[in-house]
Amino acid sequence: MATIAILKEREKQIYHKGEQAFDMTCEKKSLAGSVSQRACVFCGSRVVLYPIADALHLIHGPIGCASYTWDIRGALSSGPQLHRMSFSTDLKEKDIIFGGEKKLYGSLVRLIDKYSPNAAFVYATCIVGLIGDDVDSVCKRVSDEKGIPVLPVHSEGFKGTKKDGYKAACEAMAEIVGTGSTEGISPLSINIIGEFNIAGEAWTIQDYYERMGLEVVSVFTGDGRVERIKRSHGASLNVVQCSGSMTYLAEIMNKRYGIPYIRVSYFGIEDMSKALYDVAEHFEDHPSIMEKAQNIVREEIENIQPELKRYKKALSGKKAAVYVGGAFKVFSMIKALRSVGMDVVLAGSQTGNRDDYKLLREMCDDGTVIVDDANPLELSKYCIEKGADLFIGGVKERPIAYKLGIGFCDHNHERKLSLAGYSGMLNFAREVYSSVKSPVWKFAPGKKFS
């Protein structure tokens, strides 16, 4: 086997459970030349704000950043589809020399006139940070002229990591929160935060909460609408999923409006049920809510259990590798995989912090490799060494798995299959099953390690 050596600077970002003391490093900038799977600040902002469907999303910079993110998320909208367009100021050499403000102003005005959005987000890319365009004042001016919020998103790619992009997105949205009327909002109300309606997942989750008797004021940002964001400060509780990306917004809303927040996950039976119970507990003065939550959990699990059992039987003892963007998702994945009888042999994330990795260490079995900010060489090395039958990751991880003859399940923001909630768990199990049990792997030359 070709030896794959780990770069010295990266050794502390890899932990072998049961073989060494836990002293893991994380939250570092990616090492130059390491071929990290991470993206940039702009990517973080773009993915969080993307699903707001009645807003204009204008990327201020050369064409690449806009081209590569055109219609990239599987975030569905029940109405407007403006978020699926790709708008760019498409800066050219002349703009770099003389500045891009005129072009930004002209582009914004024309686009707002043409599409009548309810708000506009202007993403400042690397080059804009360098040439020093005054994006804030152009946005303010257009906002005054057009009478809609026009918000700068300071997402220059080199100014940190994807997490800094999440923060910039939350800051931009916080400007809109609190600008609408809260009249008529029930005291039994929540905001769903960090749920992006990939393949309609927000609709599934919203349905559960409504069946519990709760009003959902706003979803951040799945099937998002500007008007709903404006009045979201009228909710009694913020329920935060994908905490790495949007806890910051919940904190801002807590500080400004005194709204408490809890962290949840919607992946897997265990975490999904816990989310409903935790929310119900918050409204303990209304015991009927807990009662309804219990009914939902019972009914939904009864519905999926027979089919799930079949998959569990087939998948028992198979090994999985998980490498995704946020660490919180990894916890849920491990629980979900265990519930279909699978073991996790490699677990990692692009952006986990020390607490995340501590918790991961507690959850994982001995022999599991935990890795922060990995690259294709490391991922392939541990997949082979640990004999993974399945890899869960995003588009960039898919060919690594396939090339080695390993099943793959997509769990990033581009997927078209809903994986949240109880129906999502069934979809997940079905997809894992349909890949791991496919006969095509028999043709893979390296399948001897299975």
Add this chain to the structure above:
Amino acid sequence: MKALENVEYKATSNACKLCSPLGASLVFRGIEKSVPLLHGSQGCSTYIRRYLISHFNEPVDIASSNFTEETAVFGGSANLILAVQNIIKQYDPKFIGVATTCLSETIGDDVPMILSDYHKKNSGTKSPLIVSVSTPSYSGTHIDGFHGAVKAAVNSISAKEDLEAKHINLFPGMLSPADYRHIKEIFKDFGADHVMLPDYSQTLDGPLWSEYQKIPEGGTSIKQIISMGSAVASIEFGRILAEDESAGKLLQNRFKVPCHSLGLPIGVNETDVFFDAISKITGKPVPEKYIGERGRLIDSYVDGHKYVFEARAVVYGEEDLVVGLASFLSEIGVIPVLCATGGKSGHLKNKLCQVVEDFESRGIVTLEGVDFVDIGDAAKKLSPDFLIGNSKGYKTARELNRPLIRVGFPIHDRMGGARILHIGYKGAQQLFDTISNTIIASRQDASPVGYTYM
């Protein structure tokens, strides 16, 4: 802020182009034992990797020098060197292709100088060859990055060796791995030695591995690129290709290797030109096999001519591909009513006139520097029968309720983008059958009885 008054600047909406570092990365993936390195922010390499992966369905490792705020202020030389060192440690490459980004270009990093210093300090050590190309994304499109990288490789490596010239150079431009394989087959059948740059027919379209290959097998070797200065001739595909971007012209000027500039060999006419060029250079006749392929192709043209005659097509994509497709479409009787591109060479119309008969009188609309919203607006007025181009036209095709025939790059919503054959008689055969059958299927579906014989 007063200066902002009365300006008519327009945004690009759904671009029909990509940025230049993507093109350069693709070329560097077509060189043997090579790793591409983008000098700039992490996101550039990740986005480009992601984009290429979903077309080729292959691992695409592209390194980044990972700029931080400090790098942007104090310069990127330390990051670039560190990246090079880490690539060497991890991948053990023979070649590293460095492409700049808008960020490193604008802060003014002198990449050739940084690399030359690095080489001086590391002389005597086993160090890979490092070639750099300037690809600021605010200048040109992915095709400019592609041609720029080919030229940079030739410019820094090719030499006049002391040997008898035997082989032909081929600069194919941005084609599919299937096209590259077909080109190699053609040269082999002619019994003609050739060197093709780039060649990602294996590196981006290979079999499964029993173990992870740090760098996939295949690609043009450094030795072959060196030998390009001693070829009998060069053939370069691309009518739009500007003089200053042409690797073939560079070899002609520097080493007196005659350069034959041809269009992309799509359709009978342009493929004939290609085969004639090889015949002329080698003094060998066209192999029987291709005479047969050509004959069967024309036979099918005749069999299917009624179905495609005066069908109206919207053609879009890279300029050279648009010219090649328009040439092919007009030779089978289809009218390319709209020829559109996100590029802006200024030559598209002029080149189209050379390959499309009665260009002026047919009222063909040519649009340069446009996006898909512009293409959709123009197409609406032209009532096309089908669209032909990459996957990015899907939204437009859906709005127009017309079929989209997928060719070129990227193909993100179908299997087999890397396996589409565009060139040669065989490629024309596949295109002709696909177009004819698309039209026949439309008519069949529209018929009240859904007939079973044509």
